[in-house]
Amino acid sequence: MSSGIEHQAEAPFLNRRVLAFVGDITKQRVGAIVNAANSTLLGGGGVDGAIHYAGGPKILEECKAIRKTNYPQGLPTGEAVITTGGDLPSEFVIHTVGPIYGRDQELQADQLSACYKNSLLLAAQNNVRTIAFPSISTGAFGYPQAEAASISSAAIRDFLAWDLEFEQVQLVFFQPRDLRVFLQYQIFG
Numbered sequence: 001m002s003s004g005i006e007h008q009a010e011a012p013f014l015n016r017r018v019l020a021f022v023g024d025i026t027k028q029r030v031g032a033i034v035n036a037a038n039s040t041l042l043g044g045g046g047v048d049g050a051i052h053y054a055g056g057p058k059i060l061e062e063c064k065a066i067r068k069t070n071y072p073q074g075l076p077t078g079e080a081v082i083t084t085g086g087d088l089p090s091e092f093v094i095h096t097v098g099p100i101y102g103r104d105q106e107l108q109a110d111q112l113s114a115c116y117k118n119s120l121l122l123a124a125q126n127n128v129r130t131i132a133f134p135s136i137s138t139g140a141f142g143y144p145q146a147e148a149a150s151i152s153s154a155a156i157r158d159f160l161a162w163d164l165e166f167e168q169v170q171l172v173f174f175q176p177r178d179l180r181v182f183l184q185y186q187i188f189g
Contacts, residue, residue: 011179013153013188017160020171020186022179026054028170031128032082032092034119036136039074039097041067041081047134047174051093055086059093077104078114080122092128094119098137101144109151112137116155124163132170135178145178149185157188 011020025033025047036047041063043052052059062083067074075081080096096119099111115136123131136152137143156169173179 011183013186014157014160017167018153018156018169018171018188020173020179020182022174022176023172024050025132025134025172026050026088028132028172029089030130030132030168030170031090032094032123032126032131033085033088033090034080034131034133034136035093035095036134036139036141037075037095037097039076041071041075041095046139051088055088055093058086059083063095078111078118080115080118082122082126090132092123092126094122094131096136098141098143101137101142108143109147112143112148112151113155116152117159120156120159120163120166120169124166129165129167130170131168132172134172134174135182138178139174145181146185149182150187153182153186153188 035051038044038048043049043060066081075095075097077097077099080094083093085091085093096115098115099108101108120131135148138145138148160166173182
């Protein structure tokens with residue numbers, strides 16, 4: 001059950017270039033928020049549904065256009081695309097499809113890492129310097145939170161070591177328990 005607090009205690013990493021906290025990703029004032037989308041890009045449940053709902057119809061229109069032109073079969077796992085933020089406080093939404101845990105065991109860690117790396121790269125290519133991520137694939141897609149914490153933190157750490165202009169990555173968790181697991185298993189150092 002949510003406490004109703006927008007930001008609980010923030011956990012900073014890498015000289016505050018990374019912040020982890022519990023909050024509502026749709027309310028973050030950053031250059032882009034990341035949507036843990038499904039391959040259709042047409043909205044769904046969880047974070048995906050919340051972003052589409054809060055962002056309004058403009059995001060869905062742009063996602064439909066992306067499907068028509070670039071990805072008629074759906075967005076592949078690990079890839080990322082960008083739309084405007086619609087009615088959200090962020091300028092952009094970056095949509096990425098995380099792996100469904102257990103479906104492709106040899107590739108799933110690399111696919112999850114690619115979600116973070118490709119989203120960050122796409123943000124940088126669009127001159128976005130602040131971004132907020134949900135915990136990709138750890139909800140309905142069943143990725144164990146402990147494994148996801150080490151994979152995501154390694155991907156973010158490696159990207160930030162390479163792109164020194166990127167200002168901040170926010171990791172926005174839905175509930176305190178999710179944040180506690182992340183803090184226990186992250187590998188930022």
